[in-house]
Amino acid sequence: MASQKGIAFRQFDFSRKPDLKIDLIQLIRKNFMGFMDRVDESKRWIWQPSLDGIKALSSAFDDPENIVLHHFTVAPEIIYAMGLKPLCLEALSFLAPVEHLCAYVDESRSAYVPDHLCSFISGWLGMLHLDIIPKPSAIIHCTQPCDNTVAAGAILADHYDTEMFVLDTPYYDTDEAHEYYAQQIKQAFKYLERMTGKKLDIDRFREVMERSHRAYELLHQINELKKRRPCPIPANPLLRQTSIAMYGLTGTLQLVEWLETHLADARMRVEKGIGGTYEERIRVVWNMSWPIFDWAIYEWMEKEYGAISVAYQSAEPFYMPRDISSADFDQLCKALAIRNLNSSMGRQGRGHFEGFIRDSVYWCREWGADACIFAGHLQCQANWSAAQICKEVLMDELGIPTLIFTVDQVDPRVASQDQMVAKLEPFLEMVSENMMRS
Amino acid sequence: MEVLDQLEALASENPNSAAKAWKDDGKKIVGYWCSYVPQELMHAAHVFPYRIRGTGARSTGRADVYMAAVCNCTYPRAALELALDGTYDFIDGMVGANECDHGRRAYEIWVEKKGIPFHHFLFVPHKIDDSVLAEFQKELLKFKVHLENRFHTFITDDALFKSIRLYNENRRLLKTLQEGMKKEQPLMKGSELNTVIVAGVCTPPEQYNQLLKQLLEDLRHRKPMDRPRARLMIYGWIGDNSGFHRLVEDVGGLVVADNCCYGTRDFWEPVETDGDPLKGIARSYLYRPTCARMMGELNSRLAYAKNMIQEFAVDGVLITRHQFCDIHGSEAFSLKRHENEMGVPFSAPLIQEYLGEDAGRLKTRIEAFIEQIESN
Numbered sequence: 001m002a003s004q005k006g007i008a009f010r011q012f013d014f015s016r017k018p019d020l021k022i023d024l025i026q027l028i029r030k031n032f033m034g035f036m037d038r039v040d041e042s043k044r045w046i047w048q049p050s051l052d053g054i055k056a057l058s059s060a061f062d063d064p065e066n067i068v069l070h071h072f073t074v075a076p077e078i079i080y081a082m083g084l085k086p087l088c089l090e091a092l093s094f095l096a097p098v099e100h101l102c103a104y105v106d107e108s109r110s111a112y113v114p115d116h117l118c119s120f121i122s123g124w125l126g127m128l129h130l131d132i133i134p135k136p137s138a139i140i141h142c143t144q145p146c147d148n149t150v151a152a153g154a155i156l157a158d159h160y161d162t163e164m165f166v167l168d169t170p171y172y173d174t175d176e177a178h179e180y181y182a183q184q185i186k187q188a189f190k191y192l193e194r195m196t197g198k199k200l201d202i203d204r205f206r207e208v209m210e211r212s213h214r215a216y217e218l219l220h221q222i223n224e225l226k227k228r229r230p231c232p233i234p235a236n237p238l239l240r241q242t243s244i245a246m247y248g249l250t251g252t253l254q255l256v257e258w259l260e261t262h263l264a265d266a267r268m269r270v271e272k273g274i275g276g277t278y279e280e281r282i283r284v285v286w287n288m289s290w291p292i293f294d295w296a297i298y299e300w301m302e303k304e305y306g307a308i309s310v311a312y313q314s315a316e317p318f319y320m321p322r323d324i325s326s327a328d329f330d331q332l333c334k335a336l337a338i339r340n341l342n343s344s345m346g347r348q349g350r351g352h353f354e355g356f357i358r359d360s361v362y363w364c365r366e367w368g369a370d371a372c373i374f375a376g377h378l379q380c381q382a383n384w385s386a387a388q389i390c391k392e393v394l395m396d397e398l399g400i401p402t403l404i405f406t407v408d409q410v411d412p413r414v415a416s417q418d419q420m421v422a423k424l425e426p427f428l429e430m431v432s433e434n435m436m437r438s
Numbered sequence: 439m440e441v442l443d444q445l446e447a448l449a450s451e452n453p454n455s456a457a458k459a460w461k462d463d464g465k466k467i468v469g470y471w472c473s474y475v476p477q478e479l480m481h482a483a484h485v486f487p488y489r490i491r492g493t494g495a496r497s498t499g500r501a502d503v504y505m506a507a508v509c510n511c512t513y514p515r516a517a518l519e520l521a522l523d524g525t526y527d528f529i530d531g532m533v534g535a536n537e538c539d540h541g542r543r544a545y546e547i548w549v550e551k552k553g554i555p556f557h558h559f560l561f562v563p564h565k566i567d568d569s570v571l572a573e574f575q576k577e578l579l580k581f582k583v584h585l586e587n588r589f590h591t592f593i594t595d596d597a598l599f600k601s602i603r604l605y606n607e608n609r610r611l612l613k614t615l616q617e618g619m620k621k622e623q624p625l626m627k628g629s630e631l632n633t634v635i636v637a638g639v640c641t642p643p644e645q646y647n648q649l650l651k652q653l654l655e656d657l658r659h660r661k662p663m664d665r666p667r668a669r670l671m672i673y674g675w676i677g678d679n680s681g682f683h684r685l686v687e688d689v690g691g692l693v694v695a696d697n698c699c700y701g702t703r704d705f706w707e708p709v710e711t712d713g714d715p716l717k718g719i720a721r722s723y724l725y726r727p728t729c730a731r732m733m734g735e736l737n738s739r740l741a742y743a744k745n746m747i748q749e750f751a752v753d754g755v756l757i758t759r760h761q762f763c764d765i766h767g768s769e770a771f772s773l774k775r776h777e778n779e780m781g782v783p784f785s786a787p788l789i790q791e792y793l794g795e796d797a798g799r800l801k802t803r804i805e806a807f808i809e810q811i812e813s814n
Binding site: 034108111112113114117118125141146147148150151152153154155158164166168170171172176180183185187352353354366376378379380381382384385386387388389404 | 463478503504505506508509510536538539540542543546547550551559561563564565569570573576730731733735736756759761762763764765767768769770771772773774775786790
């Protein structure tokens, strides 16, 4: 099925293996700019985080001496505070063209990476295996949100035969656990100083943290506006860009500026009483993954059912900014620890499943969801084992139905757009009918 | 051998005779999920530490409702199944840990859906250094206090040292048995030794030590095994039974060494017996031969494996894991990368299902690996 009700789905060509030993950044840039050429000029600001991310990757590839490889749930503020260049490995997977990414995933499988390891991670493991990622000056990894992260970390350090710093994420959310993590952030700074010869500048650290906090303040204001009907956040592209921004750009001025634009746009929509492109009839929360290989699936939902996505797990970090204007080094590290432990996915994955469930309930209740969709990324065992209980809780507490189905966020060979439609269609029909009856 | 039969029964029944006898005496049993949970602490609180396993499960239908079979390991699903069907109703408490996503979620679901009078989650760090050691020690202190409060006891240093010495004796005896596998023609099959090891996680240590001593005595009169086609080591995760070892034996091989959880890692080093006992336990458990969950420790695991290969005259290493095990699964990437440094061939990863549906396929692959060794 190439299209659904006038919405054209992307066609993928997996019939031949693309050249993989390439200048990946150039390919990503070319692919992205090709996409941006087709975007209406008035909407281009939406994709600024991706553009900033690509620029940051490019800058890092050109300057290996200052690269710090990191996992996407490691706070980049640590690296920005050191004046170094973060290179988020999962960003490479996220931004690579779909056919290329799938081929990198396959490449990793040929080197004995298990076929159930997260495709975001397997993608960069394939790149690693082909030696197309420059050797960094340092690596900061972590243990949240899941075993996939733990498993990949060992491979990473071994591949580069270099020392890696691991931020060991606690299971609990107590003050003691935050302190444990804060101590490790301090150690991470020492590690970076030792590996790169650079010294931590406390004033720069404070500046980075103030930007990070400002970003969270803006995000909270944006999220408050999400409660309005129609939702003034034009759904899917903005949620996805929020996810990229809050993972990779926290601590930067670009992020603050983008969120200011985002907030201004949302306020304008509230004032004018407008939502996205299509009329809002159903509000949907995606409490797990969100396939990224084809945006058209979300437009199809909006057009056909008026199903607007108001929340998506990876776009919903929970950190509440605090006053750090007079914070000393220890307090800044503690604030960063709490901020980092509340990053999306990390927060829901590293501890008890109750964290995932309470967040799902919060999103659905606060943003007035009519339905919840658990699109289970095939390799996310930690969240998969919370799915059924969460479904029961959402029905019991809020009367909201949940659809659970299997996808791979980046690989359409696991579940294609048509297969997703086959799951979504009857569910959204049911939700529509129930809403009409009530 | 009668003592082997007794150990086999202890390992393969769930609950076994030891658990039933313990309960008949009105005493408490606490289940635990991971070998990083120190049994010494529970023993010193006068409870019987009984490792949570999937032994006895025939299917996973109830567990699959909550732990999707599409991505979760069968082993914890089998254990959860036994909780939901009432098999584990004999335990009075349970200790979970963050050994892996599958195990910790199975523990959480068990507590949520089944309920259990006492439950404690032990956070085990994923890396090893002195700052982490202090954190683990704090975690153990919380665990100790929780045990004391729940079971109305006080765990004195003396009681803890007594338990440590008891379990160290258990480790020493197991190591003696394991070292018997260095012989060209050992006195035990690998499957038998593995069964003995598994029995140890579900038998009171006092009783277990007596059985091990009897076994060592009885083995002196046993005829050596035939010389195997290949002396093999298992590296990875095989679960809580000896089915995999028997497959190796079915095709003429012999497992003489391992780097496994239900294996040498758990007993190779004793727990310290001087200084603060809690600190000693924390340090000994963290710094012992590591599970693949421990980040930054690949080199130490490779060194351990290389030492095993040399000491036990290993001809080849079988890389194993259960389906959906990311941690042991990804170790294969690095193991194959370092294969040339290890002096013997490593198999491609052999992927198992816990309930054993794939024995034929595995046997074929093990035999092919042995043929590869023989042809070199």
